[in-house]
Amino acid sequence: MIVGKLSDKSDQEKAVLFHWISRNRVKDSYKATEEEKLIEVVNELTYHLEEDLSRGLEADGQDILSVLYLKFCEAVKVKAEQFKEDKGYRRLCCVPSFILGLAMAGRAGRHYKHCSWFTIGTLSSMLGEYGGVGVERDEQEGSN
């Protein structure tokens, strides 16, 4: 019955409904595991990336990210704001080419999303001090 109803929806609505029905809504404390949360974030960004890619644009030069992947970049900004208190995810969102790589990998599905390094812990350690510096600088610029 749900499948029948979903068939009328747009891809984005289907994705949102899929995540909603697959969430644990019984236990208050852990509504999603860390792995599920990361995959959800990447899936959401991948959706915006697919939208950008469907425009079939080409660009060269400095602002290549914001030209080619406009909706993706906007979504990353929203996520960075959303994760203000969550340093791990905020770090990810503050290195655009890195989060773009993750969203691209997300397009290829399970091979990358289920591999050993695709966890917020490992990705955060890849970011190391650099992500932290980026966030602090970002916050300082925001307050000036």
Add this chain to the structure above:
Amino acid sequence: MICLQFIGDFLTESVQVLEHLACEEEPPLRLAELELIRDSFGDEKSDKDILRKRLEVMEPVFRKRGSLKGWRPETLDKIDDCFEEHYMLDKEVLTFAFVPNSGGNQNAFMKYCAGVDEILEMHSDIVPKYSRDYFAYYSIWEVHGYAFPMPLGTSKVVSVLEAIVSGYRDGLIEVS
């Protein structure tokens, strides 16, 4: 920061290469001819300009994108295992991996290419139709701007590169 940009860019490029390999248009040069050209590139006496000229017809078609849905995770996992088989020992990357002008690296890459081709041939019913041809073209690394043979960027390759690059954080500089 450059290290992260490098890994991010590598991930992006790796997925784009998978899209190119999935191109649904018949390639102007087919597998046998591409393999011959690849072998000729390894021959010191061959005229590289002539070989590059012969490959020019491939680039515009290769740049087109096929669907990533053509790549099943199981196939990519097998290609990843092939990388592990030829570039790693006991989960540790071998010292010659990604080293320019290294005979060991060159040999590993040749074995890796043969292994990937075997996987693509064995699973021809579930991989993109012309992936063997386009992989043979991709494997002629000299024409794709790489300084050394570059395996496909499957998950273990990404993790190995990250480990290598993070060891040289201070030595990385951005060039344009």
